[in-house]
Amino acid sequence: MLSLSIKEVSAALRDGKLSATELCRRCLQRIKKTRHLNAYISVTEELAMRQAQEADHRMLRGKPLGPLDGIPFSIKDNFCTENVETTCASHMLRGYVPPFTATVVQKLMDQGAVLVGKTNLDEFAMGSGSTDGVFGPVRNPWSYTSLYRTHNPHAADPDSDWVITGGSSGGSAAAVASLSSFLALGSDTGGSTRNPGSLCGVVALKPSYGLLSRHGLIPLVNSMDVPGIMSRSVHDTAITLKVLQGVDEKDSTTVKVPDPPAAALPQDFDVRDICVGVPKEYHAPGLSAGTLREWNRVAAMFERAGAQVREVSLPHTQYSIVCYHVLCCCEVASNMARFDGLQYGHRSAVESSTEALYATTRHEGFNDVVRRRILSGNYFLLKQNYERYFMKAQQMRRLIAEDFRRVFSSGVDVLLTPTTLSDAQTYRDFIQEDNRTRSAQDDIFTQPVNLAGLPAVTVPTSLSSRGLPVGLQLIGRHLQDRKLLAVAHWMEQQMDFPHIHIHDEDEGDVEETESARQGHER
Amino acid sequence: MSPGLEREWCRCMSSSESGYISKVPQFPTWEPVSEKQLPPPTKVSVDLVDKLERLALVDFGSQEGVECLEKAIRFADQLHVVDTEGVEPMDSVLEDRVLYLREDTVTEGNCAEGLLQLSRVTEEEYFVAPPGHTHSHTHTHTHTQRQNKHSLDWHRANCMCFVMCNKRRDFLRFTKL
Numbered sequence: 071m072l073s074l075s076i077k078e079v080s081a082a083l084r085d086g087k088l089s090a091t092e093l094c095r096r097c098l099q100r101i102k103k104t105r106h107l108n109a110y111i112s113v114t115e116e117l118a119m120r121q122a123q124e125a126d127h128r129m130l131r132g133k134p135l136g137p138l139d140g141i142p143f144s145i146k147d148n149f150c151t152e153n154v155e156t157t158c159a160s161h162m163l164r165g166y167v168p169p170f171t172a173t174v175v176q177k178l179m180d181q182g183a184v185l186v187g188k189t190n191l192d193e194f195a196m197g198s199g200s201t202d203g204v205f206g207p208v209r210n211p212w213s214y215t216s217l218y219r220t221h222n223p224h225a226a227d228p229d230s231d232w233v234i235t236g237g238s239s240g241g242s243a244a245a246v247a248s249l250s251s252f253l254a255l256g257s258d259t260g261g262s263t264r265n266p267g268s269l270c271g272v273v274a275l276k277p278s279y280g281l282l283s284r285h286g287l288i289p290l291v292n293s294m295d296v297p298g299i300m301s302r303s304v305h306d307t308a309i310t311l312k313v314l315q316g317v318d319e320k321d322s323t324t325v326k327v328p329d330p331p332a333a334a335l336p337q338d339f340d341v342r343d344i345c346v347g348v349p350k351e352y353h354a355p356g357l358s359a360g361t362l363r364e365w366n367r368v369a370a371m372f373e374r375a376g377a378q379v380r381e382v383s384l385p386h387t388q389y390s391i392v393c394y395h396v397l398c399c400c401e402v403a404s405n406m407a408r409f410d411g412l413q414y415g416h417r418s419a420v421e422s423s424t425e426a427l428y429a430t431t432r433h434e435g436f437n438d439v440v441r442r443r444i445l446s447g448n449y450f451l452l453k454q455n456y457e458r459y460f461m462k463a464q465q466m467r468r469l470i471a472e473d474f475r476r477v478f479s480s481g482v483d484v485l486l487t488p489t490t491l492s493d494a495q496t497y498r499d500f501i502q503e504d505n506r507t508r509s510a511q512d513d514i515f516t517q518p519v520n521l522a523g524l525p526a527v528t529v530p531t532s533l534s535s536r537g538l539p540v541g542l543q544l545i546g547r548h549l550q551d552r553k554l555l556a557v558a559h560w561m562e563q564q565m566d567f568p569h570i571h572i573h574d575e576d577e578g579d580v581e582e583t584e585s586a587r588q589g590h591e592r
Numbered sequence: 593m594s595p596g597l598e599r600e601w602c603r604c605m606s607s608s609e610s611g612y613i614s615k616v617p618q619f620p621t622w623e624p625v626s627e628k629q630l631p632p633p634t635k636v637s638v639d640l641v642d643k644l645e646r647l648a649l650v651d652f653g654s655q656e657g658v659e660c661l662e663k664a665i666r667f668a669d670q671l672h673v674v675d676t677e678g679v680e681p682m683d684s685v686l687e688d689r690v691l692y693l694r695e696d697t698v699t700e701g702n703c704a705e706g707l708l709q710l711s712r713v714t715e716e717e718y719f720v721a722p723p724g725h726t727h728s729h730t731h732t733h734t735h736t737q738r739q740n741k742h743s744l745d746w747h748r749a750n751c752m753c754f755v756m757c758n759k760r761r762d763f764l765r766f767t768k769l
Contacts, residue, residue, distance in 0.1 A: 169706045279685050293684055319694050323686060353617040355624060366614045379615045388622050392670045399664070403648065410649075412719050414710035421722040428649045441650045442657060446664040448648040449636075462671045464681030469674070471682060506664060523685030548685070 072096055072249040073569050076141055076306040079252065083129055083140045090129065090140030090184065094122035097142040097186050100250040104572075107209045109244035111147045112155055113187040118142065121184040128182065137309050139182030143253040144245045147188040148195055149175050149297070150286040154185075158288055159203025160193045162409050162416050162435030172286025173318045174255060174297045181313050186251060189241025192505075193437050195257055195290050196402070198265055198512035199500050200240025202439050208240035209233075210270055210494050210538075211248040214572050217537035233494035233538060236269035236512070238262040239298060243270035246300045247570060253310055256298040259290045260394055260509070261489075261516025263298025264528040264543060268489035271530040271539030271567065273558070275299045275307050276516075278549045279523035280325040283318030291401040292323075294520040304529065304559040308334035311551060328549055339556040342376035346557075347482035351387035354514055358492035360534045365488055368531060368542055371564055372486070382482060384473040389466055390518040391510055396450055396463035397521075402440075403447025409435060439505045471522040478547050484557050485545040488515055489528040493538040515543060525551040527558045530567045539567075625670045634665045 071079070071088065082088040101113055125140035134140070145151070148158045150168035157163045171179075179185065192202040201207040212218055213232035224231065235244050239256025243266035246254050256263035258276040267274020275298060282297045289295055297314070301307045312334045318324045348369055353362070373379040411417035411431030418430035436444070450459040477485070490512060500508065519526045525548070528541040544561070546554030636658050644661075645651050652658050704717060713720045 166710070169703060169710070317692055319692075322691050322693060323684075324692065325686065325689065348615045350617045350621045353619065353621050355620040355622070357620065362616070362618070366616050369614060369616050370612070373615070381615050381617070386674070388625075389670060389674055392668060395664070396668050396671065407649075412711065412721055413707070417712040424721045424724050425649070427722055429645075429651065432650045433653075436650060438653065438657070441653070442660050442664070444648050444650050445644055445652065445657070445661055448644050449640075449661060449665065450668065452644075452647075459668055459671070461681050462676060463668075464683055465676035465679040466671055466674060468679050468682035469676065471685065504660070506660070506667070510667065521685075 072100060073302075075303045076137065076252050076301065076309060080137050080139070080141065083125070084134055086129070090122040090125035091119065093140065094118050094142055094184050094186065097250050100248070101187060101245075104211065104244075104248045104250055107211055107244045107248055108206055109189055109208055109241045109248065109250070110144065110187040111157055111159065111190050111205050111241070114154055114185050117154070118184050118186045121179070121182070125182050125184065135180075135182040136313070137181075138178060138253075138313060140184060141182075141252050142184045142186045142250075143178060143255070144187045144189050144242060144251040145175055145185065145255040146191050146195075146239050146242050146257055148191060148257055148288045149188075149255060150288065151175060151185070151188065154188065156188070156288070157204075158194045159191050159205055160435065160437070160440070161204055162432075164204070164416065166415050168286075170286060173283035173320060174314050175286065177314055178253075178255075178310075183253070187245070189239070189245050189254060191241055192238035192439070194288070194406070194440055195238040195259065195262055196439050196443060196509075197237045197505050198261070198509045199234045200237035200266065201234060201497065201500060202437060202505055204437070207497060208235045208237075208244050209497075210235045210240075211244055211570060211572060212271065212494070212538050215537060215570060217533065217571070221535065221537040230498065231496055233496050234269070234500050236266035236490070236494060238266075239300070240266045240270075242300050243267050243272055243274070246270070246272045246302060248572070249570070252301065253306060254300045256300055257287055257290070257295060258298040258516075258520065259295050260398065260513040260520050263300060264489055264516050264526060264541075265512055267298075267300050268528045268530070268541030268543075269494040269539060271533075271541070271570070272300050272302055273304050273307050273527065273529055273562070275311065275527040275551070275555070276519065276525060277311060277315070277551050278525040279520075280323055281311075281315045281327065281525070281549060281551060283314075283316075283321040283324050285318055285320035289405050291398050292405070293397070293401065294523075296520075304527070304555055304562045305335060307527070308552070308555045308559070311555070315551075325549070331552060334552075335559055336552065336556045339560060341372065341557075341560050344372075344483050344557060345378040345380065345481050346372045347380060347382035347477055347485045349382050349384045349387065349477070349485055349487060351384050352487040352515055354388075354491070356491050356511065357488060361488045361490070361492055361540055364531050364540050364542060365486070368561065369486055372561075375564075379486075380482075382477045382480070382485070384470075384477060384518070386466065386469045386473050387518060390470050390521060391514050393463045393466040393470065394513065394517040394521060395506075395510065396459050397467065399443050399447035400450050400460050400463075401447070402443045403445075403451060406436070406440065406444050411435075442506070467521050470518055474518075474522045474524060474545075483546070484554060487543045487545065489541045489543040490515065493534040493536060493540055519545055522548075524548055525554050527554060529558050529562050529565070531561075531565050532567060625673050629673050630666070630669045631672055633669075634662060636662055636665075
């Protein structure tokens with residue numbers, strides 16, 4: 071039941087074959103059973119059961135609210151939720167209970183979706199591993215599959231040889247991949263939704279900048295942040311996008327959806343009408359052989375099906391991560407200034423002066439990663455460095471956006487690229503390098519679209535030789551998210567990406583997963 | 593075709609022998625920027641460390657923190673490899689459209705109590721902060737009071753804040769909601 075798509079489970083709810091409370095209970099059980107993944111920071115059991123009961127009442131009256139009514143979902147713990155603690159995985163916000171709910175979360179609840187919990191992340195979403203938060207690292211559910219165990223005989227000890235989820239929305243990705251949520255929200259500033267989506271084998275969309283409201287998403291980099299959508303199929307993502315998109319009075323950077331359509335995905339899609347660009351600069355040093363093989367395979371598949379596939383160039387790609395690094399630190403330095411201990415969040419006991427209170431509050435509240443980004447940002451913003459670094463990065467940003475514009479105006483509909491350099495690393499290997507170095511490696515293919523505001527989606531394509539998910543990324547034109555998803559949907563249908571099969575699972579669940587899968591595919 | 597066979601077939605497709613040329617480049621198309629292309633590395637002085645700590649209101653913690661900044665600057669130096677002469681800086685991807693502005697009218701409010709509850713220390717309807725600028729940790733009580741008096745005048749002039757004396761200690765009270 072838990073591995074069904076939203077479309078299927080929604081139909082089962084309407085037909086009365088399944089109740090929302092039963093579904094909710096199963097998800098809550100699943101959360102308990104997969105607690106070792108550390109995917110959730112808080113589980114909103116009471117709220118979820120209440121919402122599920124309300125959904126059941128609506129079903130009984132024959133008046134469901136929409137395709138998401140009764141569907142259990144989770145959100146990254148950097149979206150504000152009224153009466154539910156919102157921590158950003160930081161000491162700074164431990165115990166903070168916001169007085170309002172983020173627009174995107176409210177929209178899901180207004181559609182009857184059932185919030186089961188808030189998921190783990192890197193502190194303030196700064197990271198690419200979900201390893202740098204105060205609640206500890208998130209474990210990738212694929213570390214616990216029989217396949218991973220057999221392919222990696224050295225991974226005998228599941229307590230030390232597990233692989234990371236990627237980040238920073240690792241908890242959301244793990245929740246969807248381990249079947250405890252049908253849908254999860256992440257946030258994506260430089261790849262934080264797509265990176266873990268790819269490493270955990272789920273579909274992850276970074277919508278166009280401006281399409282979804284950021285109101286209530288605790289900001290990291292205002293000019294790049296977007297809420298991200300994770301689910302187990304492109305269709306489910308499209309349904310969710312349709313619900314979430316649109317102008318929000320409380321976010322002046324939201325824009326009108328061009329011609330809001332009736333169906334989540336276009337009905338008349340023909341792959342032969344599509345021109346797929348392969349940006350050559352995305353073969354970066356360090357790309358793994360396995361990911362390159364998938365990139366080859368899928369590009370060939372498009373071509374074989376009649377799509378036009380051509381190599382294109384985005385010449386400034388190499389410098390994009392540098393540009394992102396500078397702009398990110400600068401906006402972080404300014405955004406994090408709000409945390410001073412006076413109005414909300416952590417407050418230090420040192421009261422000798424206002425400055426001392428600020429400084430010690432911030433020392434105690436932020437981890438090394440956050441503090442270092444704040445300090446770097448302040449350096450780049452110094453009067454004597456402002457032009458040399460900040461303005462220079464903003465100029466570079468235009469060159470990167472221009473690269474995309476040029477390619478798309480040459481007739482390309484979507485770009486096909488890797489999402490990450492390789493499949494997931496073991497936690498042990500990952501922490502050998504510091505957060506900045508890791509982010510520079512891991513965000514290499516994902517952050518350019520944040521600089522340019524474009525939509526991008528990662529779709530799982532296969533398992534690597536280590537038995538871990540590999541995904542590829544499709545990039546679309548600004549505000550053409552629906553068309554992008556249409557291509558992603560076609561691509562997904564050509565794949566035979568397996569459902570997860572967690573080792574030591576009780577037999578009932580395993581059988582259910584297997585049979586659901588047979589029914590699910592094609 | 594079974595998945596296994598299909599995979600095999602694709603592998604043939606992408607090899608040069610079959611005559612099919614993949615549109616995906618088979619080798620990396622660029623190299624990392626080399627050290628000699630970069631300007632001389634920046635050394636962060638003790639004075640600068642002080643200044644940044646004061647501006648950022650966070651501390652470096654250790655020498656490692658300072659080295660980390662130096663590495664971050666080194667990484668950023670790669671920007672200087674590219675000529676951006678005459679390029680207009682870009683600060684928003686929505687620069688080419690008119691953004692929505694709502695009417696400048698109050699649509700919600702009356703939530704002072706709820707907001708004050710989020711603060712660890714409040715007094716009546718004020719957020720409370722300790723005395724303002726203190727230049728040393730050994731100042732006298734009188735000195736603090738005098739400073740607060742200064743703050744009082746300044747803040748009164750700005751019509752936003754004022755100072756009150758508390759029996760327990762001196763507080764500078766901020767922004768009334």
